[in-house]
Amino acid sequence: MPTLDQARTIIEATRAEGRRMGLKPLSVIVLDAGGHVLAFEREDGASPGRFQIALGKAYGAVMLGMGGAAQMKRAEDQAYFMAAMNGAFGGRVVPVPGGVLIRQDGVVTGAVGVTGDTSDNDAAAAMAGIAAAGLTGEA
Amino acid sequence: MPTLDQARTIIEATRAEGRRMGLKPLSVIVLDAGGHVLAFEREDGASPGRFQIALGKAYGAVMLGMGGAAQMKRAEDQAYFMAAMNGAFGGRVVPVPGGVLIRQDGVVTGAVGVTGDTSDNDAAAAMAGIAAAGLTGEA
Amino acid sequence: MPTLDQARTIIEATRAEGRRMGLKPLSVIVLDAGGHVLAFEREDGASPGRFQIALGKAYGAVMLGMGGAAQMKRAEDQAYFMAAMNGAFGGRVVPVPGGVLIRQDGVVTGAVGVTGDTSDNDAAAAMAGIAAAGLTGEA
Amino acid sequence: MPTLDQARTIIEATRAEGRRMGLKPLSVIVLDAGGHVLAFEREDGASPGRFQIALGKAYGAVMLGMGGAAQMKRAEDQAYFMAAMNGAFGGRVVPVPGGVLIRQDGVVTGAVGVTGDTSDNDAAAAMAGIAAAGLTGEA
Numbered sequence: 101m102p103t104l105d106q107a108r109t110i111i112e113a114t115r116a117e118g119r120r121m122g123l124k125p126l127s128v129i130v131l132d133a134g135g136h137v138l139a140f141e142r143e144d145g146a147s148p149g150r151f152q153i154a155l156g157k158a159y160g161a162v163m164l165g166m167g168g169a170a171q172m173k174r175a176e177d178q179a180y181f182m183a184a185m186n187g188a189f190g191g192r193v194v195p196v197p198g199g200v201l202i203r204q205d206g207v208v209t210g211a212v213g214v215t216g217d218t219s220d221n222d223a224a225a226a227m228a229g230i231a232a233a234g235l236t237g238e239a
Numbered sequence: 240m241p242t243l244d245q246a247r248t249i250i251e252a253t254r255a256e257g258r259r260m261g262l263k264p265l266s267v268i269v270l271d272a273g274g275h276v277l278a279f280e281r282e283d284g285a286s287p288g289r290f291q292i293a294l295g296k297a298y299g300a301v302m303l304g305m306g307g308a309a310q311m312k313r314a315e316d317q318a319y320f321m322a323a324m325n326g327a328f329g330g331r332v333v334p335v336p337g338g339v340l341i342r343q344d345g346v347v348t349g350a351v352g353v354t355g356d357t358s359d360n361d362a363a364a365a366m367a368g369i370a371a372a373g374l375t376g377e378a
Numbered sequence: 379m380p381t382l383d384q385a386r387t388i389i390e391a392t393r394a395e396g397r398r399m400g401l402k403p404l405s406v407i408v409l410d411a412g413g414h415v416l417a418f419e420r421e422d423g424a425s426p427g428r429f430q431i432a433l434g435k436a437y438g439a440v441m442l443g444m445g446g447a448a449q450m451k452r453a454e455d456q457a458y459f460m461a462a463m464n465g466a467f468g469g470r471v472v473p474v475p476g477g478v479l480i481r482q483d484g485v486v487t488g489a490v491g492v493t494g495d496t497s498d499n500d501a502a503a504a505m506a507g508i509a510a511a512g513l514t515g516e517a
Numbered sequence: 518m519p520t521l522d523q524a525r526t527i528i529e530a531t532r533a534e535g536r537r538m539g540l541k542p543l544s545v546i547v548l549d550a551g552g553h554v555l556a557f558e559r560e561d562g563a564s565p566g567r568f569q570i571a572l573g574k575a576y577g578a579v580m581l582g583m584g585g586a587a588q589m590k591r592a593e594d595q596a597y598f599m600a601a602m603n604g605a606f607g608g609r610v611v612p613v614p615g616g617v618l619i620r621q622d623g624v625v626t627g628a629v630g631v632t633g634d635t636s637d638n639d640a641a642a643a644m645a646g647i648a649a650a651g652l653t654g655e656a
Contacts, residue, residue: 104561134287134412136565140557144521148553163288180314180321180334187330188291190468208286243422275426279418283382287414412565441566458592458599458612465608466569486564 101132101209102202106233107139110212114229115143123217126225129154130202133209135162143216150215156194157222158213161201163189165208167238168199168223198222201238202230212237240271240348241341245372246278249351253368254282262356265364268293269341272348274301282355289354295333296361297352300340302328304347306377307338307362337361340377341369351376379410379487380480384511385417388490392507393421401495404503407432408480411487413440421494428493434472435500436491439479441467443486445516446477446501476500479516480508490515518549518626519619523650524556527629531646532560540634543642546571547619548628552579555627567632573611574639575630578618580606582625584655585616585640615639618655619647629654 102110107130118126125143127150132138135158142150157168164171164185175182175195186193197219202210212230214222223239230237241249246269257265264282266289271277274297281289296307303310303324314321314334325332336358341349351369353361362378369376380388385408396404403421405428410416413436420428435446442449442463453460453473464471475497480488490508492500501517508515519527524547535543542560544567549555552575559567574585581588581602592599592612603610614636619627629647631639640656647654 104558108558132412132565134410134414134565136412136559137557137568138559140554141521141525142553142555148549148551151554163286163291165286165288178335180318183322184295184325184333184335185292187325188295188333189288190330243419247419271426273426275420276418276429277420279415280382280386281414281416287410287412290415441564441569443564443566456613458596461600462573462603462611462613463570465603466573466611467566468608 102130102138102235104138106235109233110229111139111141113232114212114214114225115141117225117228118217121221121225123221123225126214126216126222127151127154128229129158129213131158131162131211133162135159138210146216153194153215154213156192156213157196157199157215158211159189160193160195161199161211162208167201168195168197168219169239171195171199172197197239198226200226200230203236203238241269241277241372241374243277245374248372249368250278250280252371253351253353253364254280256364256367257356260360260364262360262364265353265355266290266293267368268297268352270297270301270350272301274298277349285355292333292354293352295331295352296335296338296354297350298328299332299334300338300350301347302332306340307334307336307358308378310334310338311336336378337365339365339369342375342377380408380416380511380513382416384513387511388507389417389419391510392490392492392503393419395503395506396495399499399503401499401503404492404494404500405429405432406507407436407491409436409440409489411440413437416488424494431472431493432491434470434491435474435477435493436489438467438471438473439477439489440486445479446473446475446497447517449473449477450475475517476504478504478508481514481516519547519555519650519652521555523652526650527646528556528558530649531629531631531642532558534642534645535634538638538642540638540642543631543633544568544571545646546575546630548575548579550579550626552576560633563633570611570632571630573609573630574613574616574632575628576606577610577612578616578628579625584618585612585614585636586656588612588616589614614656615643617643617647620653620655
């Protein structure tokens, strides 16, 4: 799984990419392969519920083994399935872009969740953050 | 209800059928007639949340007395009904194929839940597993 | 984390030790390092709620990084702390012997939970099961 | 409330104090005045459930307006009161030292939660972290 230093690099680089892209204040979480929190930061000006949204994007990705974009497609094709997933995982699945799997040597070792701007911009910033840590993202 | 030996046979035969069909890593659960877990196995490489998905498929089948295919039809015809079922059962109903009732002499005595590949393939593997134990499945 | 084959060996050897010791029907769970279920079996004659008890013993061990015996001592010294842990982890911590950490090269990679006989006998059977898989248990 | 830069300073200085004191791997959370997460870090080697414990220490402090030491005294004097608080706050109150209020000009503007070593050492590290950010802690 990512080390804390890698998680900090991901968060720092995701936030830097957000500033470079001119995004709204971002909140960024990094989870381990079991869906447990390694690190989180919420930028000044973000609404107070951003932790739960970032967590939901990343947690769903880890638990289902699917990035947020794939989850959103499934939600659009079969809404009741994603509703059921939310029940099965205690309401903690947010199936939109911005939840990005971290792969190391092909294996899922964690996930990043970003929220604050549009879902697609959130995902782009997360991908940049993961790349900056030398890891592979799957949006 | 199934004995543990029968449950183990179901899991072993479901997994063997998955390999024969070339499916992705499967997770397989067997529940008793009260919806309680008898046995479960998650194959290497499956995402960590597969227990909850397998449980939801099998639990919904037992509690509603309907296989996953029948539940999916109901969800597509009347989404709010299945949403309400999920509320009534604490979020633990996953209404898609792969939840298969076990019948012995016509009576429901448990259910199998399989997840990992497409829902239809999951159900086919479960049916093969139940047959291998000399029991009757209802997908 | 343990492979499924290792988890199956642990369960088989724990059950064999239970028979050798003349214990009541056992239920045995193996979790990965994130507290997620790898495998579970409930012996014939055990009460239907044994999954939750086995899960609680093993889940608390993984999440707190403490075996069941250490948790029980803490519960006896400071009952409100263990009550608070149960709140923090959604009611899923059962702080008694029978929850045993799995260590590989010194690192916690999962846990075993056993329930059915006295807590100390449950723990002894779990330790034998873990040893049979060539891993190190911490009761 | 603390800015993200202040929260980051608190975490960095708390972790540095932990190393200086020779403590086990620490997990550190900073909450705002509404009990919502601003920032969190879990050091390598900590058990996966440390987020929930750090959150519970800091959340109880903010919501009750009492540091962890005062909460522990109340739990020892009147255990059922703290049990009731845990019910009222959804199980998220961990009433031991390591939950430290942040005061700015006398007003509570957030809280820090630290877990990993003894509760008293956790609290000492949190106090050092808050002081390093130029704020006042109440353990």
